[in-house]
Amino acid sequence: MKTRTMMKTIALILAVLFLSAPAMAADTIKIAFIDPLTGPFANVGDMGLKHFIFAADRINANGGVLGGKQLEMVPFDSKVSPKESLIQLQRAIDQGIQYVIQGNGSAVTGALMEAIAKHNKRYPDQQLLLINHAAVTPAFTEEKCDFWHFRTDAHVTMKIKVIADYLTSRPDIKKIYLINQDYVFGHSVSAAAKEYLAKMRPDIEIVGDDFHPIGKIKDFSPYITKIQSSGAQGLITGNWGNDMTLLIKAGTSAGLDLEYYTFYAGGLGGPTAIGEAGIGKVYQVTEFNNALCIQYKNKEDEERILAFKEKYGEDIFYLKSKVTMDMLAMAMDKAGNAKPKDVAYALEGMEIDGYYGKTIMRAQDHQLLQPMFMSRLVKQGEGFAKYDMENTGMGWETVYKVDALDTAIDSPCDMKRP
Amino acid sequence: MSEFIIFSLLNTLIYGLLLFMLSSGLTLIFGLMNVLNFAHASFYMLGAYFAYQVSIHVGFIPALFLAPLGVGILGMIVERYGLRKVHAHGHVAELLFTFGLFFLFNELVILIWGRNPVDYQIPDFLDFPLFTLFGADFSAYKGFMLLISIAMFIGMYLVINRTRIGLVIQASLTHPEMVNVLGHNVPAVFMYVFGAGAALAGLAGVIGGNFLVTEPGMAMALGPIVFVVIVVGGMGSLTGAFISSLFLAGLQTFAVGMDYSLADFLGHFGIQASSEGFWGDIVRIEIANTRAMIPFLFMIFMLIFRPKGLMGVREE
């Protein structure tokens, strides 16, 4: 047994090296999923992978694409490193893969966008398509926009616009504090917030605009003290990971009386880390929460939530994973083949009726427009929060909806099409 | 403004004492053994994870004692069966060994507890506001952290100055050969000090892990800062570590309040700095933004201009 198993491992390793001819089985279409699967952000990558496998399985169960071909997600570990993901991209190309889904780390997205654009120019017979499901840097669908890149998450400015839109329904909020991570993303959140608050709620006073070193702050108390003395009623932050949970934890433990408008409070591990102190105070802006299906009486989505939990024992976080895969499958059917160029053209301007409203892939800049929601952390059982998140006994309550077209932001993108 | 100052002072005290709890062990180990223990922050992380594991089963108070004990024993094992063996290969090997341990502990924690933060929460009986000042709460747990830190500080002071082993440690710091000649078992002293230092770091993990977040990245996040503390304080000096812990905590706490950039400064002289390109980036940086850099700048300058630190016992 030992020699046989050893041989197998060696064969596996050699296969990686030798495999140059695309060994494509005719009845499956492989899709590379390049996201962190080891290292500090592996949990996020892992969760994303589950969502996409789940979505692909459902398409396959319904007969697949192009008259019976199956979609297969092939995971590659980006280690959130641009260099690493470029190497993994080469591996994917070796396997004859022509579709790449990625989302974590703008640096990785930027690297893949560049590399795929160059690759498609240098090897016109072996083109690739990139679908970005989470990197929110506006530039990717604005000045840096590229024909081979599609984004299925709302970008920073769009999310801020939703928050500002929500605040028009909250005349009681007069003072807003901005606190963000000190890098390009944090700065773009702050700039967008200033722009859109001035446009949509000119009476709001921005009483603070702080940037803190990313991932370095262990104790946010000093910032909380500053926020406290500014008299802010609401706080907008794009923080993610520990920078988000530590900020909110420090705020709630100091008894700070304000509302937190976040991008990522509902992200993996967020509700657990924030704890009950966040109830009624923490908001998120997303395309999905697990109370929507109750509120809008969507049985199909509820079934999806339950099936996911049944299969993985974890909660579902995205709708965009399903939308991404459905659109991709539809585009292949529409194009009549799985050639990235044809599929990309088919994707442009594609419209579907999503669970909660019309969803459009804008042709001009390849930015998906989908209904967005503001939701608030509540106790499970309150309102429509039938299901909780991460077994915390807390769920979400939708407080505001923005239709797909109303999330749109004008893009300066001047797409060059092949 | 006064509320900002009062709360900042309190925060400085809490953060500073936490830093001291971590750095005191490190600086003692360095002073005695001439080893810079890269894995020291790992003991802090392990303390938090042990406490989490123990507190699930028997509660927080037992964890407060058991977790540091466990970390201390682990530290002694590391010294006895690892460091002592590597010592023969020289100092670079010792550094590399502790660095390797740091790497390994991280991976082991991931292996056992996974990559997500674990749900290590502040115990219910300490989860209430202790007092309210200018409309902001000061939580009871912060008070508890202060209490533990001060108790530890007094305990350590008594051990070092009033007990026999403390005297041996003090003597070993300055005259290691002499102590050995006098018949004291210096290797055993090393082992106990290493264990005690690890236990202190573990204690910091127990009380800091739930206040902050208990996750595999916590050692990496705090490790470099602890080095800065002992360099600035003077490697091997407890008093120095105490002063520099509070100093650096204060520096980082108060820097938050300073929204002052080079552009503002130049503005005073009527100079309009360009906002484009590289220089635009530089003049835009506010003091508050450099919070992560200040400690390292201090460390570098200290090493260049005053390598023995504020209170260093010896130089070269």
Next chain:
Amino acid sequence: MIDNTTMDSAEIKGGQAVQSGFSGAAIAKWAGIWLGFILISLALPKIFDSRFAMSMFNQMGIAIVFALSFNMLLGQGGLLSFGHAVFYGMGGFGAIHVLCMVNDGELRIYTELLPLAGGIFAAILGFILGFISTRRAAIPFALITMGIGELLLASSLLLPSFFGGEEGIAGDRWTEITLLPFKYGKSIEVYYLILIWMFLSVAAMYLLTKTPLGQMANAVRDNHQRAQFIGYDPHKVRTFQFTLAAFFAGIAGGLFAINYEMVTAENLGMLPSTDILMMTVIGGITYFFGPILGAIFITFLQLVVSNVTHAWMLYFGIMFIIMIMWAPDGLAGLIMRHQPIWRAKRMTKILPSYLAALVPGLVMFAGVIVLVEIMFHISLSIDPESPLSIMGVSFRAQAFMPWAVGILLLGVGGYLFKLAARRVNQAWKTVLAEIKQEGV
């Protein structure tokens, strides 16, 4: 007190190995080894032609230059740096900025010479930072380099116009301005470019060990006071050595810029700094070729083994600790230890004992793998309930049997390995005694 403790008790063999290389036969032997190395490198893309293999070879070439430059500090200068990637990263940024200017038509520089631009940029920076940080060696030096690394990484986010923010700076290596008749669009062309630069750098660094500067660096490492007495300022020697190390790291960075056509701030952070440190140490710092072995071996692990198991970082860490504790001279040291026995044609005397140790060693290793993979599967995999497959055998990770098998393999293998290790020691002692007696 602190300075001269560096490496004092470690046995330094690098100097001897270098000096013994000047008899006629020895030169022929060295030339043979190098020629073989070159021929293999030239033939590699013909044997392994997948794109992944190409990327891996390119990465290996870059890592070899980077690791050797790191060893100019650690092995030859006794300086343990925790921030060497600063020069790798800055060299990369220097090269990519030049490339961008070429793309924009502001400059005309041959693509082939970009690494040189990176090297020069890094060397200038290296001279300044080296002057600051090399006044002391050992721990102060390690901490200063770590501090500089952290500082630059933190400032990279504050200075997006130079570092390009999170996404870094990208360029297009496919330019018209080239020295050779290639356009460097395809990675095979880049492979040969990296190969040329790698051999130039390796040769230059090897020859440097023989120059007076290289020799002085060794002297300062071994005893800086004595070096000072004979009239060499240790600070000056270290600064020059540091600058040169930075130069070659910059070349590696420039090669990175060409290969990936982009450079991000992650290149100058703590991670690549510690990566290169571990690579070099595992390869072996006391021999010139040690870092080359380390770079090849670890890059292979990082890129290939990480596709097979997610626990590769743990195996990497375990291997590092084992090396530090039992083989401080690294892989190169393990090989070179056999040189006298090889010369005396006595390898057959110890090989049986190796074979006897190999079997329990593999059993023990299999035990470790089984246990680690089970635990990883339970704590980290997508679906812990799904069956786990190790080397073709599938089972449920939660079951009792796999645990028992793992522990049994580890225990029995470990015990037998210990016995076998004793035998290896015995064989060594006898062989060495024989050689001594015969005076071979």
